Amino acid sequence: xxxxxxxxxxxxxxxxxxxxxxxxxxxxxxxxxxxxxxxxxxxxxxxxxxxxxxxxxxxxxxxxxxxxxxxxxxxxxxxxxxxxxxxxxxxxxxxxxxxxxxxxxxxxxxxxxxxxxxxxxxxxxxxxxxxxxxxxxxxxxxxxxxxxxxxxxxxxxxxxxxxxxxxxxxxxxxxxxxxxxxxxxxxxxxxxxxxxxxxxxxxxxxxxxxxxxxxxxxxxxxxxxxxxxxxxxxxxxxxxxxxxxxxxxxxxxxxxxxxxxxxxxxxxxxxxxxxxxxxxxxxxxxxxxxxxxxxxxxxxxxxxxxxxxxxxxxxxxxxxxxxxxxxxxxxxxxxxxxxxxxxxxxxxxxxxxxxxxxxxxxxxxxxxxxxxxxxxxxxxxxxxxxxxxxxxxxxxxxxxxxxxxxxxxxxxxxxxxxxxxxxxxxxxxxxxxxxxxxxxxxxxxxxxxxxxxxxxxxxxxxxxxxxxxxxxxxxxxxxxxxxxxxxxxxxxxxxxxxxxxxxxxxxxxxxxxxxxxxxxxxxxxxxx
Numbered sequence: 001x002x003x004x005x006x007x008x009x010x011x012x013x014x015x016x017x018x019x020x021x022x023x024x025x026x027x028x029x030x031x032x033x034x035x036x037x038x039x040x041x042x043x044x045x046x047x048x049x050x051x052x053x054x055x056x057x058x059x060x061x062x063x064x065x066x067x068x069x070x071x072x073x074x075x076x077x078x079x080x081x082x083x084x085x086x087x088x089x090x091x092x093x094x095x096x097x098x099x100x101x102x103x104x105x106x107x108x109x110x111x112x113x114x115x116x117x118x119x120x121x122x123x124x125x126x127x128x129x130x131x132x133x134x135x136x137x138x139x140x141x142x143x144x145x146x147x148x149x150x151x152x153x154x155x156x157x158x159x160x161x162x163x164x165x166x167x168x169x170x171x172x173x174x175x176x177x178x179x180x181x182x183x184x185x186x187x188x189x190x191x192x193x194x195x196x197x198x199x200x201x202x203x204x205x206x207x208x209x210x211x212x213x214x215x216x217x218x219x220x221x222x223x224x225x226x227x228x229x230x231x232x233x234x235x236x237x238x239x240x241x242x243x244x245x246x247x248x249x250x251x252x253x254x255x256x257x258x259x260x261x262x263x264x265x266x267x268x269x270x271x272x273x274x275x276x277x278x279x280x281x282x283x284x285x286x287x288x289x290x291x292x293x294x295x296x297x298x299x300x301x302x303x304x305x306x307x308x309x310x311x312x313x314x315x316x317x318x319x320x321x322x323x324x325x326x327x328x329x330x331x332x333x334x335x336x337x338x339x340x341x342x343x344x345x346x347x348x349x350x351x352x353x354x355x356x357x358x359x360x361x362x363x364x365x366x367x368x369x370x371x372x373x374x375x376x377x378x379x380x381x382x383x384x385x386x387x388x389x390x391x392x393x394x395x396x397x398x399x400x401x402x403x404x405x406x407x408x409x410x411x412x413x414x415x416x417x418x419x420x421x422x423x424x425x426x427x428x429x430x431x432x433x434x435x436x437x438x439x440x441x442x443x444x445x446x447x448x449x450x451x452x453x454x455x456x457x458x459x460x461x462x463x464x465x466x467x468x469x470x471x472x473x474x475x476x477x478x479x480x481x482x483x484x485x486x487x488x489x490x491x492x493x494x495x496x497x498x499x500x501x502x503x504x505x506x507x508x509x510x511x512x513x514x515x516x517x518x519x520x521x522x523x524x525x526x527x528x
């Protein structure tokens with residue numbers, strides 16, 4: 001039996017929803033988390049079968065380790081352990097040529113310098129500058145919106161106004177141009193390009209360089225770790241943390257509607273017909289389309305917002321293959337044999353061409369592949385002597401049918417074989433996850449996209465998920481969007497849930513009528 005009234009309902013139990021539940025419960029609120037699936041975690045979830053652990057959605061979490069939001073929750077006290085492979089990342093330029101990110105920056109510099117002598121020093125200089133601004137930058141990105149105070153600290157750390165302007169230019173650069181300015185040889189450029197490809201911004205488009213730079217720097221800083229025992233270990237730690245604070249969790253309970261009274265979120269309804277009245281806030285850890293097209297009464301959604309949602313752009317559809325192997329992948333590359341994450345994609349120029357294919361509806365003959373060798377980091381992922389491995393790739397934007405996914409899956413098998421002759425001989429079992437499978441397992445992953453919407457500039461900041469204020473607030477008082485559909489977007493960092501909870505708490509405070517009146521009025525004006 002569900003409670004009849006609570007202070008807050010959190011819809012969805014992905015990492016953002018879990019963070020919202022923790023922070024609201026820490027503030028003394030009576031919090032109910034309703035999850036449609038039978039298990040908690042959203043797209044941070046793993047399964048265990050016959051000694052094999054499979055991360056069903058996301059897997060490696062550099063942002064999870066670095067996130068100020070997660071660090072503040074001290075999840076290690078609730079069972080979370082991070083596991084690292086000997087190498088964070090190996091990027092294969094061709095079957096016999098690679099560049100790698102090692103735990104020691106000097107070793108990474110030596111790897112990059114093999115392709116051009118000056119690039120080793122360039123890597124060390126780039127990483128040193130990142131270390132100098134790391135904390136204010138991550139605070140600006142992940143803890144505040146708008147990030148006034150963290151941005152001021154970042155500006156002070158950068159020094160002069162000229163350096164601040166140069167950094168702004170650096171952040172706006174396309175990956176391709178950034179890589180050319182930073183490195184002379186193919187190794188350093190490929191590391192940036194491969195990390196940029198974790199998102200969906202075209203590599204010749206603005207801000208794609210930011211993504212590649214940040215992930216490359218995080219790989220050097222904290223590695224590409226996995227949660228020991230499977231990705232569910234991260235979700236379970238967050239849930240235990242929220243339960244200690246007093247949050248109540250109920251799985252297998254889809255929310256079908258949000259009731260409004262005088263422009264305020266007043267209750268939620270479940271598929272079983274139950275109604276839970278809400279005193280203070282509803283936070284949706286769901287996609288933008290689910291919130292506005294499914295959960296809210298159709299007549300309540302402003303016409304401008306509805307038209308904007310028709311232009312909402314998902315990120316690339318994902319195809320994932322989960323392998324059970326009788327032994328290690330027989331890579332030609334020594335780096336790949338010990339790396340937790342392997343990129344197959346060639347040079348930075350090759351990846352620019354692949355990016356153009358995905359933007360123009362062409363299935364690449366040799367797709368970019370992001371491969372996670374999870375047993376390298378966490379031996380508990382598979383029986384002794386075997387290896388659990390997954391591989392991601394993407395279909396072109398707008399193509400998500402099963403036939404195309406199966407064709408891409410076959411290309412992925414052959415692509416690994418090219419870089420690791422004999423790979424097919426160690427495959428015990430192979431499990432293909434198509435875009436339709438992702439959507440079937442999690443309705444928020446529209447078109448099989450894992451990022452909550454494109455990470456391109458036209459759908460970031462005040463344009464995420466549509467033209468607005470970049471805030472978790474919606475046009476409904478007491479209703480907040482707290483998923484990766486809002487700033488700062490994709491990644492397992494908890495920031496979207498943190499911002500939603502922080503905003504809800506501020507709006508419910510004594511000063512709430514003042515803090516919410518102007519932005520809510522502005523939002524309604526923009527979206528009417």
